[in-house]
Amino acid sequence: MSLKETDNFKLLKSIQxxxxxxxxxxxxxxxxxxxxxxxxxxxxxxxxxLETIGVAALLHDFGKTVIxxxxxxxPDKLKGYELETMNSHAFLGSFLLKEHGIISDPRILKIIYxxxxxxxxxxxxxxxVKSADIYDALISDRPYKKTLSHQESIMEMQINPNLKKxxxxxxxKILSIIENPNTLPQLRPVFI
Ligand SMILES: [Fe+2]
Numbered sequence: 001m002s003l004k005e006t007d008n009f010k011l012l013k014s015i016q017x018x019x020x021x022x023x024x025x026x027x028x029x030x031x032x033x034x035x036x037x038x039x040x041x042x043x044x045x046x047x048x049x050l051e052t053i054g055v056a057a058l059l060h061d062f063g064k065t066v067i068x069x070x071x072x073x074x075p076d077k078l079k080g081y082e083l084e085t086m087n088s089h090a091f092l093g094s095f096l097l098k099e100h101g102i103i104s105d106p107r108i109l110k111i112i113y114x115x116x117x118x119x120x121x122x123x124x125x126x127x128x129v130k131s132a133d134i135y136d137a138l139i140s141d142r143p144y145k146k147t148l149s150h151q152e153s154i155m156e157m158q159i160n161p162n163l164k165k166x167x168x169x170x171x172x173k174i175l176s177i178i179e180n181p182n183t184l185p186q187l188r189p190v191f192i
Pocket of ligand 1: 133
C-alpha cells in the first residue's frame with residue numbers, strides 16, 4: 001500500500017518544518033534520502049520497501065528540530081550532556097512523528113529510532129540509512145570538521161574503528177561505487 005494523500009501532506013509539512021528550523025539539516029536530509037535510495041536500489045530493493053527507506057531517510061533527523069541551536073551548531077566536538085542531548089534526536093524524532101500522527105508505519109519509525117545506533121543491527125533498512133547518513137556527514141562541511149573527499153570518506157568508514165563497528169561494510173562498498181565521482185554516469189544507478 002502506498003502513502004495516502006493526507007500522509008503526503010503531513011510528510012511535506014514535516015520536511016518544511018526541518019527546513020524552517022535549520023537549512024543545513026534539511027539539505028542533509030535530502031542528500032541522505034537520495035544516497036539511501038540509490039544504495040537500496042543497487043541492492044535490488046523496490047516498491048513499498050524503497051518508499052519506506054526514502055521516507056525514513058528524509059525524516060531521519062526530524063528530532064533535531066527540538067535540539068537547542070547552540071548544541072546543534074556548536075563549532076566544537078560535543079561532550080557530556082551536549083552529546084547525550086544531540087544523540088537523543090533519533091529517539092525524539094521517532095517519538096514526535098508518531099505522537100503527532102505524522103508517521104504510523106512501525107518500520108519507518110524503527111529506522112529513525114535506530115539510525116544513529118552505536119553498533120550494527122540486523123535490519124538492512126536501518127543499515128542503509130545509517131551508512132548514507134554517515135557518508136554524507138563525512139563529505140559535508142560541518143562546524144566541527146573539515147570536508148573529506150569521496151575517497152577519504154570511504155577510507156574513514158572502512159578503517160576508523162568507531163565507524164567500522166557501526167557500519168555494514170557491504171553498504172560502504174556500494175557507496176564507494178555509486179557515489180564515486182569518477183565512475184562513469186552510465187554505470188551509476190541514478191534513482192533521483
Ligand atoms: Fe543525519
